[in-house]
Amino acid sequence: MMVLGAILLAVALVVAVVTMLLRRQLREKYAVLWLIIGAAVLILGIFPQLLMWATVSLGFQLPANLLFTLAILLLLGVALHLSWEQSQAEEEIRRLAEEVAVLREGVERLQGSVDAASAAPTDPADGSDR
Amino acid sequence: MPSSLADLLIIVPAWNEEGNVGNTVREIRSELPAAHVLVVDDGSTDATAAVAKAAGARVLVLPFNLGVGGAMRAGYVFAQRHGFARAIQVDADGQHNPRDIVSVLEGLDRADISIGARFAEVGEFSARGPRRWAMVFLASILSRVAKTRLTDVTSGFRAANRHAIDQYVRYYPAEYLGDTIDSLVAAAHVGLTVTQVPVAMRPRQGGRPSQGALGSTIYLLRSVFALMLAIMRRPTGPTSPGARA
Numbered sequence: 165m166m167v168l169g170a171i172l173l174a175v176a177l178v179v180a181v182v183t184m185l186l187r188r189q190l191r192e193k194y195a196v197l198w199l200i201i202g203a204a205v206l207i208l209g210i211f212p213q214l215l216m217w218a219t220v221s222l223g224f225q226l227p228a229n230l231l232f233t234l235a236i237l238l239l240l241g242v243a244l245h246l247s248w249e250q251s252q253a254e255e256e257i258r259r260l261a262e263e264v265a266v267l268r269e270g271v272e273r274l275q276g277s278v279d280a281a282s283a284a285p286t287d288p289a290d291g292s293d294r
Numbered sequence: 295m296p297s298s299l300a301d302l303l304i305i306v307p308a309w310n311e312e313g314n315v316g317n318t319v320r321e322i323r324s325e326l327p328a329a330h331v332l333v334v335d336d337g338s339t340d341a342t343a344a345v346a347k348a349a350g351a352r353v354l355v356l357p358f359n360l361g362v363g364g365a366m367r368a369g370y371v372f373a374q375r376h377g378f379a380r381a382i383q384v385d386a387d388g389q390h391n392p393r394d395i396v397s398v399l400e401g402l403d404r405a406d407i408s409i410g411a412r413f414a415e416v417g418e419f420s421a422r423g424p425r426r427w428a429m430v431f432l433a434s435i436l437s438r439v440a441k442t443r444l445t446d447v448t449s450g451f452r453a454a455n456r457h458a459i460d461q462y463v464r465y466y467p468a469e470y471l472g473d474t475i476d477s478l479v480a481a482a483h484v485g486l487t488v489t490q491v492p493v494a495m496r497p498r499q500g501g502r503p504s505q506g507a508l509g510s511t512i513y514l515l516r517s518v519f520a521l522m523l524a525i526m527r528r529p530t531g532p533t534s535p536g537a538r539a
Contacts, residue, residue, distance in 0.1 A: 258468055261357050265355055269353065
């Protein structure tokens with residue numbers, strides 16, 4: 165029963181990730197990690213004795229303890245990675261916002277001088293220096 | 295003291311300051327008619343941009359609130375693009391007296407960054423408790439980093455020459471306190487020199503004053519944290535001889 169559950173979980177995970185990749189809703193750099201996790205769950209589901217062997221050789225009391233430890237470490241890693249990506253993205257957005265503000269000012273000025281020029285076409289362009 | 299002020303950009307970061315920014319801009323313009331005034335509207339929800347424009351300033355409108363750090367970096371990007379040789383930051387709330395702009399600029403004759411410092415024997419300025427400790431602590435550490443005596447490192451009244459503008463465009467942190475402390479440490483790390491000029495601060499013309507005891511303690515802790523990070527950070531950008539971490 166447990167074995168079946170693990171296999172189903174792994175297959176569902178892999179299918180979900182691949183579907184999102186195909187729809188371009190998930191970037192590859194995030195997908196790799198989830199595919200690895202899916203593969204690991206699948207392998208442990210098919211060969212539960214592998215989990216037993218790892219539990220004994222790593223000195224864990226119960227297989228569940230090993231699973232929980234692995235899961236916590238993994239999720240920590242994922243959360244940290246996402247925080248890092250989020251910070252990067254935020255900085256990029258800030259740069260863009262500053263850029264947009266500078267460009268917008270320039271466009272409005274240009275628009276102003278274009279309007280002034282078309283209102284009085286005979287005037288020479290007024291010499292705004294900067 | 296350079297004679298012309300046409301190469302000077304006065305950057306006024308403003309966030310929901312429609313009550314003050316008009317007066318501040320008019321005051322600056324009557325004091326220094328030759329200089330260019332740029333108000334950076336930091337995602338205000340009120341009429342800050344319109345008021346500033348009506349008062350005769352050029353206005354950068356940020357699409358959303360970035361904090362003082364983001365607003366200032368936008369201002370420095372503008373200064374760099376338009377080839378200004380010097381830029382000075384002046385608060386929109388009227389705390390900085392436009393009369394002092396020229397004296398803060400004179401500091402640029404001997405350094406790349408000039409800070410208009412409160413309570414450097416001019417005017418009265420009172421800060422007590424944790425806030426005072428934070429200021430003294432920050433000043434003593436930063437004096438060491440910048441190798442010159444600084445007393446008011448969180449002052450937003452500061453001028454920059456072309457080297458400092460370039461450095462700020464490369465690296466002007468948006469974090470809390472980053473705009474004052476971190477930017478200064480980073481500038482010192484790449485070998486820019488810093489000096490300070492005593493100025494008197496005026497009370498805010500309107501709006502809310504600063505926080506109470508709990509707020510001051512949090513301010514102290516955050517500023518210490520920000521400073522530690524700033525000092526441990528590697529220098530960014532090209533390093534001049536004599537810079538050290």
